Amino acid sequence: MLTYVSKRLLAAIPILLGISFLTYMVMALAPGGPTAFMSDLNPKVSPEVREKMVKLYNLDKPIHVQYVKWVGRLVRFDFGNSFKDNQPVIKKIRERLPKTVLLSGLSLLLVFFLAIPIGVLSAVKHNSWVDRILTVFVFVGFSIPTYWVALLFMIVFGIYLGWLPMTGFRSILADEMTWGGQLMDVAKHLALPLLVTALTGLAGLSRYMRNGMLDVIRQDYIRTARAKGLPEHRVILIHALKNSLIPLVTILGLSLPDLISAGVIFETVFSYPGLGRLAYEAVMARDFPVIMATVTIGAFLTLAGNLIADISYAYADPRIRHR
Amino acid sequence: MAPLLSIKDLTVDYRHEDRWLPAVKNVFLDVSEGETVAIVGESGCGKSTLALTPLGLLPQDGTCRTTGQVFLNDKNLFNLKEEERRLLRGRRIAMVFQDPFSSLNPVLTINYQLQEAIILKEGKPNHQTAMDLLKQVHLSDAERILESYPHQISGGQRQRVLIAMALVHHPALLIADEPTTALDVTIQDEILQLLKELKTKLGMAMIFITHNMGIVKNISDRMAVMYAGHIVELGKTADVLAAPKHPYTQALLRSLPKLTGSLGTIPVMEGQPPEPSAMPAGCPFHPRCDRTFERCEKEDPFERDSDGRRVQCHLF
Ligand SMILES: Nc1ncnc2c1ncn2[C@@H]1O[C@H](COP(=O)(O)OP(=O)(O)OP(=O)(O)O)[C@@H](O)[C@H]1O
Numbered sequence: 001m002l003t004y005v006s007k008r009l010l011a012a013i014p015i016l017l018g019i020s021f022l023t024y025m026v027m028a029l030a031p032g033g034p035t036a037f038m039s040d041l042n043p044k045v046s047p048e049v050r051e052k053m054v055k056l057y058n059l060d061k062p063i064h065v066q067y068v069k070w071v072g073r074l075v076r077f078d079f080g081n082s083f084k085d086n087q088p089v090i091k092k093i094r095e096r097l098p099k100t101v102l103l104s105g106l107s108l109l110l111v112f113f114l115a116i117p118i119g120v121l122s123a124v125k126h127n128s129w130v131d132r133i134l135t136v137f138v139f140v141g142f143s144i145p146t147y148w149v150a151l152l153f154m155i156v157f158g159i160y161l162g163w164l165p166m167t168g169f170r171s172i173l174a175d176e177m178t179w180g181g182q183l184m185d186v187a188k189h190l191a192l193p194l195l196v197t198a199l200t201g202l203a204g205l206s207r208y209m210r211n212g213m214l215d216v217i218r219q220d221y222i223r224t225a226r227a228k229g230l231p232e233h234r235v236i237l238i239h240a241l242k243n244s245l246i247p248l249v250t251i252l253g254l255s256l257p258d259l260i261s262a263g264v265i266f267e268t269v270f271s272y273p274g275l276g277r278l279a280y281e282a283v284m285a286r287d288f289p290v291i292m293a294t295v296t297i298g299a300f301l302t303l304a305g306n307l308i309a310d311i312s313y314a315y316a317d318p319r320i321r322h323r
Numbered sequence: 324m325a326p327l328l329s330i331k332d333l334t335v336d337y338r339h340e341d342r343w344l345p346a347v348k349n350v351f352l353d354v355s356e357g358e359t360v361a362i363v364g365e366s367g368c369g370k371s372t373l374a375l376t377p378l379g380l381l382p383q384d385g386t387c388r389t390t391g392q393v394f395l396n397d398k399n400l401f402n403l404k405e406e407e408r409r410l411l412r413g414r415r416i417a418m419v420f421q422d423p424f425s426s427l428n429p430v431l432t433i434n435y436q437l438q439e440a441i442i443l444k445e446g447k448p449n450h451q452t453a454m455d456l457l458k459q460v461h462l463s464d465a466e467r468i469l470e471s472y473p474h475q476i477s478g479g480q481r482q483r484v485l486i487a488m489a490l491v492h493h494p495a496l497l498i499a500d501e502p503t504t505a506l507d508v509t510i511q512d513e514i515l516q517l518l519k520e521l522k523t524k525l526g527m528a529m530i531f532i533t534h535n536m537g538i539v540k541n542i543s544d545r546m547a548v549m550y551a552g553h554i555v556e557l558g559k560t561a562d563v564l565a566a567p568k569h570p571y572t573q574a575l576l577r578s579l580p581k582l583t584g585s586l587g588t589i590p591v592m593e594g595q596p597p598e599p600s601a602m603p604a605g606c607p608f609h610p611r612c613d614r615t616f617e618r619c620e621k622e623d624p625f626e627r628d629s630d631g632r633r634v635q636c637h638l639f
């Protein structure tokens with residue numbers, strides 16, 4: 001197992017390099033690439049500033065040299081400074097990442113805790129009215145775009161009912177609140193984005209769980225369990241659930257990069273100061289170093305997620321564990 | 324004495340889209356205490372469906388319906404509540420399935436799956452009981468097998484474990500649905516001997532499904548021949564094999580590859596059994612029958628009894 005993991009880690013390095021290289025190239029060649037930002041797109045940049053920036057980021061060198069230098073700084077966790085405000089990129093990320101992890105982590109937790117029972121119920125009551133209602137709910141959840149749900153919730157809970165703040169992470173006056181008050185304040189700000197992400201995530205995962213469960217229930221070993229005379233709840237909750245949870249472990253690992261990608265839309269809608277919104281803003285402003293940093297983190301999370309998925313899969317399934 | 328199991332006019336239909344198609348049709352079958360009844364017939368003739376009925380393991384999701392009666396001793400199983408039926412499963416009627424490779428839960432150890440059955444009987448797990456059970460099915464190395472997951476032991480070992488599991492409660496009736504089909508030939512024989520031995524030792528009755536006439540001859544007291552959901556012939560195994568009456572039974576026995584005789588002339592039965600969706604009118608066997616006459620196309624034959632032998636054919 002240990003050799004397997006280290007092999008996988010080593011194999012991840014070239015993949016990571018490949019992804020970042022491609023991104024670097026695309027960014028550099030795309031209209032509105034880093035040099036364009038310096039001139040056409042931003043009239044406010046004076047020639048002297050531009051000169052300085054070009055030097056700093058080696059923008060006058062050939063592209064592969066630029067890339068190598070970028071990688072050289074990357075291994076020291078130096079993502080450079082933002083084009084926009086000249087702040088170190090790493091500082092921005094350090095500020096945003098925990099907030100994204102908090103929101104996504106809570107949402108993932110909520111989704112799993114709801115999706116598993118919903119999926120099981122749907123499968124066990126296959127074709128009953130419970131299953132039908134859940135199916136409708138799932139399809140609605142699937143078909144409505146996240147940003148639309150987000151806007152709807154903002155209108156209902158934020159404007160009509162006025163229960164919850166619609167944007168941001170904390171109130172302006174949060175610093176003057178008590179410790180408990182601040183916590184409450186953050187919780188209120190989290191409520192809407194959490195609700196929206198959980199709702200859309202729930203649709204997919206509960207469906208997945210239902211279908212997985214339906215598959216397992218048809219297996220011969222479920223029939224054996226019933227033939228033994230086990231009570232039905234044991235057949236479902238031990239024999240069937242244990243098997244249908246295994247693929248879920250993979251999903252959990254693979255959804256790690258969603259931290260960023262899903263965040264791009266709803267963090268922007270909710271003006272939530274997370275990594276996704278940082279990425280969105282960076283793209284809009286052609287903030288090259290920030291874009292490269294978020295893409296690299298995204299690629300890293302994808303690979304890490306894959307590895308975690310495989311390892312936990314092997315751990316959960318004895319047929320693979322014993323290989 | 325009342326038979327242990329008595330199936331009366333049982334019909335089982337499966338729903339295919341909006342039609343109900345019969346898999347078992349108007350079946351009567353009694354099984355006495357301690358006797359072995361073999362059920363033979365081509366694939367799809369309804370053997371497994373018939374076998375699952377006494378246990379109440381047919382699909383419960385509305386895609387399957389039953390009519391008729393099934394009595395265990397004097398209790399009509401179809402009148403029992405689900406919980407009462409569950410309490411008969413494993414305890415009074417146990418089952419061994421065809422495919423030992425898929426019949427054990429892959430993520431639970433053998434010990435766990437065996438203890439589950441033991442808990443139902445003794446109220447708590449018991450290592451010694453598990454060891455004794457494995458010894459009873461001639462599994463040496465029982466400690467290792469208990470610790471294993473199903474994929475870590477062979478098919479034959481898995482089937483022995485499944486048999487051990489079925490015997491926890493000393494059931495009165497064991498239903499074995501092609502328990503050797505998925506195994507190597509040499510192991511088939513061992514499993515067969517084991518089942519015979521245990522049956523005698525524990526005084527169980529057994530319903531044994533197979534399409535191997537050699538096994539039928541070896542293991543059963545009586546045999547039932549199924550065709551398209553019907554039992555077309557039923558009688559003492561020795562009698563039926565020596566003098567088959569129904570044209571289908573005759574054809575089935577003729578189609579057996581004989582080791583004596585020239586290799587080129589192995590008779591094979593013509594045609595296919597009818598699809599449940601395209602049952603012929605009259606006798607379901609008449610399109611393939613070599614002794615068919617006018618009446619066969621119009622009337623479904625009734626079962627006729629004579630000397631404990633039952634044949635469902637207009638010829639008798
Ligand atoms: N769950 C089910 N839903 C719908 N139709 C079914 C179901 N199970 C069996 N059938 C149909 O019922 C008929 C009898 O099937 P069954 O499995 O009882 O046959 P069998 O004699 O055991 O065949 P085999 O020798 O292949 O095991 C077949 O036509 C089959 O397609």
Ligand SMILES: [Mg+2]
Nearest residue numbers: 370371372500
């Ligand atoms: Mg079968």
